[in-house]
Amino acid sequence: MESTGKTYPVQLPDDEWRARLSPEEYRVLRQAGTEPPGTSPYEHETTVGVYTCRACGAELFRSETKFDAHCGWPSFYAPLAEDRVEYVEDLSLGMRRVEVRCATCGSHLGHVFEGEGFDVPTDQRYCINGVSIRLQPQE
Structure with a gap:
């Protein structure tokens, strides 16, 4: 994962990240991997709550900002607040994309796309790896 040079509130040595995360979580969150499409249980989840890193x-x-984009990954039209995520230009596949990272620890979450025509207030689709997030149901 390319460094942005930013200092994050939560920073751990690589061996601690490896100890905390499963091999798949580490690959996606810390190495900017992508989980296979259609494998996240969150893609069609309807439970009310907050998704955390x-x-x-x-x-x-x-x-409330989650919607079914039929793309293979959980999709949201906006983050909880703009300071919760950071955006990094991603040219890795020979095209310009915008990577979304957790602003607290710098972990890779997915990408955000605009102008796809979904009927959502922002015209954005935050395409997020389900392995990067955890649902905390509302009590």
Whole structure:
């Protein structure tokens, strides 16, 4: 994962991240991997709650902004607040994409796309790896 040079509130040595996360979580969150499409139980989840960063627990998205984009990954039209995520230009596949990272620990979450025509207030789709997040149901 390319470093942004930013200092994050939660920083751990690589061996601690490896100890805290499963091999798949580490690959996606810390190495900017992508889980296979259609494998996340969150893609069609309808439980009301808050989605947190699986690496550090920071609150990232609310279930109210989640929508079914039929893309293979959980999709949201906005983060909980703009300071919860950071955006990094990603040119890795020979095209310009915008990577979304947790602003608290710098972990890779997915990408955000605009102008796809979904009927959502922001015209954005935060395409998030389900392995990068954890649902905390509303009590």
